[in-house]
Amino acid sequence: MDKLIIAGRTFTSRLLAGTGKFASNEAMVAALENSGCEIVTVALRRVDIDNPKDSLLSHIDRERYLLLPNTSGARDAEEAVRLARLARAAGCDPWIKLEVTPDPYYLLPDPIETLKAAEILVKDGFVVLPYMPADPVLAKHLQEVGVATVMPLGSPIGSNRGVRTRDHIGIIIEQATVPVVVDAGLGAPSHAAEAMEMGADAVLVNTALADTADPAAMARAFKKGVEAGREAFLAGLGPQRDKAEASSPLTGFLRDD
């Protein structure tokens, strides 16, 4: 498949994977392996000081995967910037999945605070990948402040409902000057394929892998979905028509009319 380039860095896989909600670290490792992903998202949380657990990082091969810390939990730009700086202090490459979600029910991204934080973080030297509403005007503003990708949502985080924002994602793809990563809400390989067929550069999934009976098998299925969608996009889908157009030649030898 053709390569994905984000901020000058080249990736073979167009599937980004999250590391949340897996039943075990073993299930996560197997899913990451089968997904073929090269970028994995992680979150930052307080250590339970009375009962410190094994670090997630001991299960993720940092030679193989680029860690993409997110700012989940941030309700405004200030909190997001604080989380991003903590992630960088933890020794990560300065890549950040910017996520500002003040509403706990739908976890929809705050466009104003996301834009504010993006501007601060880009100036501070971060490679910023913002999770955002599927708003083409906001995508333009984010690109103007120098983000590395735009990541419009297909549907609310963890909802598995697919590309419900299809028309607006289409406009974002048409106008984008940076890679478009459809993030959030993709629940099936067909959803991932749909986004890729539309011309998205990549997709990010987590719940769709983690919250299944067999994450490793689902990861393999998503890998195929993403590859199929990309190949179809590159091949160019045939035109849609309102009426039938026969696939077999109508030779007319059964009757003369």
Next chain:
Amino acid sequence: MNLIINGQNKTFAAPLNVAELLLRLDLDKKPVVVELNREILIADKYVDIQLDDGDTLEIIQFVGGG
């Protein structure tokens, strides 16, 4: 000396630097990040930073996330 660590009140005998605190909490070998009174600390400096009564610390680590 009283410290507020991740929102909890904890008592330690002074003097105590950040490296010693992490050792006491069994976090010295874990990949954590430390914020002291909202300032992010650099790991190389942990031994040089003495903690004072009333200091607020956040000790953060990576967890699974999307």
